[in-house]
Structures are given as structure tokens and as C-alpha cells.
Amino acid sequence: MKRDGVAVIDFGGQYAHLISRRIRDLGVYAEIVPFQNWKEVLIDSTVKAVVLSGGPASVYETDAPELPEEFFKIVNKPVLGICYGAQLIAQALGGTVGLAEDGEYGRTRLVVNKAEPLFIGTPEQQDVWMSHGDQVLALPSSFNIAASTDNCKLAAFQKEPNLYAVQFHPEVAHTTYGKQILENFVFNVAKIEKNWNVTDYVGEAIKEIREIVGENGMVLGALSGGVDSAVACVLTDRALGGRLQCFYIDTGLQRADDEAYVRHLSQHLGLKLKVVNAKSLFLSALDGVVDPEEKRKIIGSLFIKVFEQEASALGHFDFLLQGTLYPDVVESGGGAANVIKSHHNVGGLPERLGLKLLEPLRWLYKDEVRNMGKWLGIPEDFLMRHPFPGPGLAVRIVGPVKEEYLDISRRADRVLERVLKEEGVYSDLWQAFPVFTGVKSVGVKGDARHYGWVMAVRMVQSVDAMTADWYRADPELLEKIASTLISEIPELSRVVYDITSKPPGTIEWE
Numbered sequence: 289m290k291r292d293g294v295a296v297i298d299f300g301g302q303y304a305h306l307i308s309r310r311i312r313d314l315g316v317y318a319e320i321v322p323f324q325n326w327k328e329v330l331i332d333s334t335v336k337a338v339v340l341s342g343g344p345a346s347v348y349e350t351d352a353p354e355l356p357e358e359f360f361k362i363v364n365k366p367v368l369g370i371c372y373g374a375q376l377i378a379q380a381l382g383g384t385v386g387l388a389e390d391g392e393y394g395r396t397r398l399v400v401n402k403a404e405p406l407f408i409g410t411p412e413q414q415d416v417w418m419s420h421g422d423q424v425l426a427l428p429s430s431f432n433i434a435a436s437t438d439n440c441k442l443a444a445f446q447k448e449p450n451l452y453a454v455q456f457h458p459e460v461a462h463t464t465y466g467k468q469i470l471e472n473f474v475f476n477v478a479k480i481e482k483n484w485n486v487t488d489y490v491g492e493a494i495k496e497i498r499e500i501v502g503e504n505g506m507v508l509g510a511l512s513g514g515v516d517s518a519v520a521c522v523l524t525d526r527a528l529g530g531r532l533q534c535f536y537i538d539t540g541l542q543r544a545d546d547e548a549y550v551r552h553l554s555q556h557l558g559l560k561l562k563v564v565n566a567k568s569l570f571l572s573a574l575d576g577v578v579d580p581e582e583k584r585k586i587i588g589s590l591f592i593k594v595f596e597q598e599a600s601a602l603g604h605f606d607f608l609l610q611g612t613l614y615p616d617v618v619e620s621g622g623g624a625a626n627v628i629k630s631h632h633n634v635g636g637l638p639e640r641l642g643l644k645l646l647e648p649l650r651w652l653y654k655d656e657v658r659n660m661g662k663w664l665g666i667p668e669d670f671l672m673r674h675p676f677p678g679p680g681l682a683v684r685i686v687g688p689v690k691e692e693y694l695d696i697s698r699r700a701d702r703v704l705e706r707v708l709k710e711e712g713v714y715s716d717l718w719q720a721f722p723v724f725t726g727v728k729s730v731g732v733k734g735d736a737r738h739y740g741w742v743m744a745v746r747m748v749q750s751v752d753a754m755t756a757d758w759y760r761a762d763p764e765l766l767e768k769i770a771s772t773l774i775s776e777i778p779e780l781s782r783v784v785y786d787i788t789s790k791p792p793g794t795i796e797w798e
């Protein structure tokens with residue numbers, strides 16, 4: 289691993305990331321390791337403890353991801369199995385795992401009968417988050433029960449000094465004492481010292497950039513108006529000074545303040561920036577196009593074309609800087625990484641331009657990138673902005689994209705953002721945006737019939753965009769959003785609220 293810490297062995301799904309994030313939040317470095325690499329975990333001396341993640345399979349299925357008995361026999365560092373990971377420990381060492389009579393899903397009452405060491409500092413009865421159909425039915429020899437629920441007698445079990453297992457999910461916020469339980473494992477059992485703080489990591493990252501790029505390498509960095517590319521550019525600029533050239537392609541599909549933000553940021557932080565105005569190019573290519581996929585393809589390929597032209601006009605470069613984050617890097621059994629990657633708009637560019645990739649944020653999670661950005665002097669309101677899709681407002685306008693619709697969408701986006709900030713909810717949301725539905729409806733404004741556009745409002749909460757919940761907004765807030773939109777944007781007659789979660793919906797409409 290990159291430094292001393294906890295290896296989180298991944299058995300699929302998104303659990304592994306959540307566990308690793310929680311451990312990093314405790315100030316201890318954590319890395320995700322695919323289960324096939326278990327031998328590395330045994331011999332790597334930087335691995336001070338191991339967590340086995342949850343996963344969607346059943347341990348007794350033929351192709352289920354597993355660890356051999358040998359792993360548990362020779363491992364000489366503390367191991368914590370969570371859910372599927374707990375069942376693996378039991379199964380590998382001679383216990384029995386099977387379908388539970390009653391599965392447990394959601395908040396469940398746990399009774400602790402042996403507090404040491406995982407439950408120290410937590411009450412005898414506590415709520416934990418369960419999500420399992422299978423469970424451990426019989427323990428391997430010399431294991432003890434530490435806690436039970438009504439339907440799951442073996443909800444926590446252990447064989448001291450090194451093997452610990454919990455059927456519930458301590459990494460989930462609904463497990464009331466989850467943080468304490470992870471702390472007990474990391475600090476009391478594994479005796480790891482705090483060693484991870486993203487601001488300390490800045491120095492290391494700068495050194496790494498210098499080593500990769502060498503003394504004369506030139507780097508090209510595209511700013512998108514988003515957080516990741518901004519932090520990647522500012523960090524790289526700190527490392528290389530004048531050898532980073534940034535640029536921003538104005539597609540005409542961005543939010544109202546995107547270009548101004550990027551210009552302000554680069555002035556404020558002294559980045560070398562070229563702004564390319566490609567608005568009319570994008571708008572004429574999109575003229576009359578209705579199909580969402582076709583819109584995306586047109587935007588993607590035009591972006592690459594403009595990028596190529598501008599890059600060669602700017603001179604010779606050796607590296608392309610990308611704000612790739614840790615979840616995008618880790619192959620996680622079809623998790624968030626794959627989906628978000630498929631959205632990347634510059635895919636294929638580095639090869640075509642003969643550039644090597646520079647990805648200085650590839651070890652970091654989004655919150656860590658925000659913290660790093662703060663430390664680097666990027667203004668907080670910029671860092672807290674919601675994610676915005678590469679194809680921009682084109683996928684938030686149903687049907688053809690026109691200057692008029694873009695203008696209405698931009699103004700509506702601004703109004704919505706302002707209201708949410710005024711009401712103090714903006715930062716509770718993963719994303720909030722208006723969608724131009726392309727539908728007109730009748731309304732009454734000032735005693736007169738008004739035939740105007742219907743705007744939909746989408747507000748979601750999410751951890752990683754893989755799944756999302758529609759936001760259960762207070763009716764007073766919805767009322768304020770609708771009335772402000774209608775009164776400030778004369779072209780609108782009606783506002784509707786999108787109450788579709790993901791799945792089955794996606795976050796964006798197109």
C-alpha cells in the first residue's frame with residue numbers, strides 16, 4: 289500500500305468504498321484490494337489490519353468470491369469481517385452459513401454480551417443496520433459470540449487476538465455506534481496510529497507529480513467548471529508552475545456562472561488559462577437533435593475535436609491532467625466506478641494526442657479532494673458546488689436544444705440554487721437542478737391566461753451517484769421554489785417535482 293494502514297478486501301458492491309472512507313475519516317489510511325490479491329495482503333508489511341467487506345453473493349454458491357482457509361490460518365494481523373466478510377470467516381474455518389429463517393433488513397436491535405474489544409464504549413443494547421438473507425448458523429471451534437439480535441444469534445463473533453466478525457454494517461450511518469466500533473478495531477485491536485490527513489498529503493502529491501512529469505515535461509489540463517478538475521489543476525500548478533497550461537472549452541451548454549468561476553479561479557490562483565469559445569459550433573451541431581444518446585455522442589465527439597485542435601495550437605505537451613478520483617480507479621465488481629467512467633467525455637483523447645495521463649487525485653475521495661482544495665486556497669462556495677454532467681444543460685433540456693431554452697434553463701438553475709442556499713438545504717443535496725421539459729401548459733398570471741413552459745425540479749440525495757433518493761423536501765420549500773421560479777421567470781407557467789429515485793430513474797433526465 290501507499291503507506292501503513294488498513295486493507296479493505298473487496299467482495300463486490302459499494303460497501304468497500306464506504307468502509308475505506310470511514311477508516312480514512314478516523315485519520316488512518318485505507319486502501320481497497322480486490323479479493324483475488326489476498327496473498328499481497330498477507331505479505332505486505334504496510335498492511336496493519338484487514339477488513340473483509342460485504343458483498344452481494346452467498347458464500348456457499350459455486351462461483352462466490354472467497355478467501356481460502358489458508359488465508360485465515362496464516363494471517364497474523366487483525367481481521368474484521370463485515371456481513372459477507374463475517375460469513376466467509378465462519379465458512380472457511382469450519383462453521384456453517386445458510387439461509388436465515390428470517391432475513392434482517394434495516395435498523396435492528398443488537399444486544400451485546402461481550403463488549404471487549406469491539407463494543408467497548410457502547411451500550412449493551414444498540415441499533416445496527418442489517419442487510420442479509422444468509423447468516424452464520426454455527427460457529428467454527430474456539431470462536432465466541434459477542435452480540436446477538438432476535439433473529440440472528442451470531443450477529444458478532446470473534447476468536448482473539450486476530451479474528452472478528454460482525455453481521456451488521458458498522459460503516460453505515462444508521463448503525464448508531466458504527467464509528468466507535470470501527471475505532472475500537474483500528475486503534476485498540478490493530479493499534480494503528482493516526483497517519484492520514486489530506487492536507488499533509490499535499491506535499492507528497494506534489495513530490496509525486498514532479499517525479500512523474502520530470503524536469504521538462506509539459507502538462508495540459510482541461511478545466512470543466514467542476515471541483516475535481518479545478519483541484520487537479522491547482523495542485524499541479526503548485527508542483528510545476530509554468531509547465532501547466534489550463535484550458536476551458538465553452539460549449540455554450542454550461543451553467544450561468546461556469547466560465548466566470550473558472551476565470552476567477554485561475555486569476556485568483558495564478559493559473560495559465562486559455563478559454564476557447566466553441567458555443568456556435570456546439571449549438572449548430574445540436575440543431576434539431578432530439579434523441580438523448582445522439583446529443584451525447586455529438587457533444588462528446590465535438591469536444592474531442594475542439595480539444596485536439598486547441599491542444600496542438602497551444603504547443604507541445606507530454607501529459608494530459610485528469611481529475612480522476614479513487615472510486616473511478618478501483619475496479620469494484622461493477623460498482624460506481626464503471627458507470628461514472630462511461631460518462632467521461634475525454635475517453636480516448638490521451639492516446640490520440642500521444643499524451644500520458646497524469647492523475648494526481650487518483651488516491652482520493654471526493655470529500656478529501658474538497659478538503660485539499662480548501663487547503664490550496666480554492667474558495668469554499670466553489671468547492672461545495674453540485675456535480676454537473678459533461679454534456680451540460682443539453683441533457684437537462686428534453687427535445688431540441690435551443691438558445692432560448694438554454695437561457696431559461698440557466699436562469700432557472702440560478703434561482704433554484706439561490707433558494708436552496710437561502711433555505712440552508714443546498715449542501716444536504718447531491719444534486720438539484722431544473723429540467724426544461726419542452727412541454728407547455730396553461731396558467732393564469734395577473735388575471736390573464738398564460739401559456740408557458742413546464743419546468744421540472746429534480747433534487748436528489750446520494751453517496752456516489754450509483755443510487756439516489758428523491759429528496760423528501762418540506763412542502764414549504766417546494767412552495768417557495770415553485771413560486772420564485774414562476775415569478776422570476778416569466779416564460780414559465782408551471783413547476784412540477786420529480787419524485788423518481790435511482791433506480792429506476794437516472795439522476796439526469798437524458
Ligand code: XMP
Pocket residue numbers: 628631632633675676677678679719753754790793794795796797
Ligand atoms: P445518471 O444520470 O447516470 O448520472 O444517474 C450519474 C451522475 O453522473 C453525472 N453525469 C455525468 N457526468 N459526464 C459527466 O461527467 C456525463 O456525460 C454525465 N452524465 C451524467 C450526473 O450528473 C450524476 O451526478
